Amino acid sequence: MRRMTATSACVSHVPRLEDMAQNAQHRSVSIAMVDNDRMALMALSSLLTRAGFTVIWTAQLGAAAIQRCIRPQDRPDVLLADMALSDMTGIDVCRAVRRWAPDLPMVGVTAYDPAVYRDAALAAGAAAVISKDDIATIAATVRELSTSRSPAIIPDHGTGAPDRTVTSANALHDVPTQPSDSSAQSMQAHPHSTQSSQPQRSFALSAQQAAIMRRYADGRSTEEIAAELGISKGTIFSQVARVRDKLHASDRDEAVALCRRYLRM
Known part of the structure; x- marks a missing residue:
């Protein structure tokens, strides 16, 4: 599978982004992004800004993104996290942010097949994993999440194109970082009910x-x-x-x- 750069992949979607920028409701949505690829950050930031969103900060290290998301004054409406970073994986970022800022919606982005990261990302708290070349879907997902402030399933528009988005409507709620009293009691009563009989592989490599x-x-x-x-x-x-x-x-x-x-x- 060919790995596409964020710059080249995003260009074909520019007309659609310009149309989307006419929607004024995007103007109030703030985004933060973490990606170890500086050029990818620049490309995504530029295109999403043209779409009407406000990019309040970017980071190239997962640790830096986590630290900023923990601080309320730096917290965006939606966080975009690349799945493969230098110091940790995007899965690690989502898991840590979810612990300290459980109400912050997160979207995973990748230059590879989103399905590779699906299970681990959703379990870590991401609402979706989207291909970096699908800027229009990234924008639509961010808009939906900022409106609902909870993960949402991105509809299939019937284009016939391969599915490049993996989502879960209840990802943030189904797998709490620390179980509530009721869920803890349920786990004690049924200790194996939430475990798969087969080990789940995670391809979220650093x-x-x-x-x-x-x-x-x-x-x-x-x-x-x-x-x-x-x-x-x-x-x-x-x-x-x-x-x-x-x-x-x-x-x-x-x-x-x-x-x-x-x-x-």
Whole structure:
């Protein structure tokens, strides 16, 4: 699957965004974005501003985004989080923000297949995972979330195009960070009721994890990867172990095979 850059992917949707900018209700909606790709931040910020939204801040590190979302004075109406960051995953960002600002709607964005991140993102509190090239749907989702202040299902408009959006109407409410008294009692009475019989793989890899696995998929040795990325072999082994845990892979070869299959490495 070809990975599209935010700049090139967004251009084809500009006319639709200009039409949407005529809607005055967008003007009051504030957005914050976290993405380790500076060019992607610039492109998305420009296009969403033209659509009538107000981008109040951007961040390239997940930790910085979490810190700003915790502060009420910096909290946007909607947070856009890239699924693959440098210091952590977008899933980690959503999970942390949801703990400290549970009423803040969040939308995951990705240059890859949104379905790869669906389950983990929704469980972490994101209302949707949308392809970065689908700017019109990102804008529509932000507008809907800012209006309802709760996650909403984005309707299928019957275009016949592949589904590039993954949403859940109750994502923020179905999986509370800390269970209420009633839910805790229910979990004690039915300890296995919320657990799947099969382990759920998470392909929400960090940027470094993805870089390592991509090089293994290309046939590089550990020594070559360490030299190319400027990191130690110990760091590589540690990151591969985390990837194996996420993918429930028995060894590195299985993890590489899964990345090749689902992430098109």
